[in-house]
Amino acid sequence: MKEAKGSLLYLDGVSVAFDGFKAINNLSMVLKPGEMRAIIGPNGAGKTTMMDIITGKTRPDSGYVIFDGEIDLTQHDETDIAAMGVGRKFQKPTVFESHTVWDNLELALNRKRGVFSTLFYKTTGKDREQIDEILETIRLIARRDELAANLSHGQKQWLEIGMLLAQEPKLMLVDEPVAGMTDSETDETAKLLREIAKTRSVVVVEHDMGFVRNLDVKVTVLAEGSVLAEGSLDHVSANEKVIENYLGR
Ligand SMILES: Nc1ncnc2c1ncn2[C@@H]1O[C@H](COP(=O)(O)OP(=O)(O)OP(=O)(O)O)[C@@H](O)[C@H]1O
Secondary structure, three states: OHHHOOOOEEEEEEEEEEOOEEEEEEEEEEEOOOOEEEEEOOOOOOHHHHHHHHOOOOOOOEEEEEEOOOEEHHHOOHHHHHHOOEEEEOOOOOOOOOOEHHHHHHHHHHHOOOHHHHHHOOOOHHHHHHHHHHHHHOOOHHHOOOEHHHOOHHHHHHHHHHHHHOOOOOEEEEEOOOOOOOHHHHHHHHHHHHHHOOOOEEEEEOOOHHHHHHHOOEEEEEEOOEEEEEEOHHHHHOOHHHHHHHHOO
């Protein structure tokens, strides 16, 4: 698809219906390499379903989902898509509580090498450097030897973001990262994601408008499965349809 050339993610005319109900309806969106995008919209707008389609969990009925300018993700399954460099962080953290912060990251780093090599693999100096770098990004250097169970909710979310970083995704999808976080954790998460977005593309779904403002990126507003508005947060916040469908509720 030549229109997708130069983009990192290109959705064109994507639709999916569940029992006749169109959860995603002719959705189109373009993400540039290295771009971070915030996705907002009312409950049921299709945000999660959109992520499910990008990651291969749900197959759309029609439309194109082109990754890295040329790969049609609708032709691949979840495992392939993850291996191609699409990482997803779900809302609930799923870190290994009985392992240390360091071990969680080491496991994530080894995971991308596959089961057999993991059994015989010894962590190299380069791996340790990479883990240190990630620890710095996720603000957990001082807690590296702590059991994950002892981290705060926000720190667990950061650890999970770190585990995703260990897989070196080109595109990171992050679902409601700041739900349940303290205000200072929320502020720190915006900074952390901005740092991460310097080296890869990021799509963040979030309801917290203060946080979205801090991200300071282009916003896509979804409603009823399609794009209602797109632009800066100020631009979309002034849109009558957005106020009516979402912000004014
Ligand atoms: N597997 C499914 N079967 C039937 N209906 C579904 C399925 N998945 C999603 N839906 C419906 O599709 C619509 C979009 O849901 P989706 O979860 O994508 O919205 P959302 O924007 O993520 O909402 P929220 O902000 O509440 O997470 C909803 O009406 C939902 O009930």
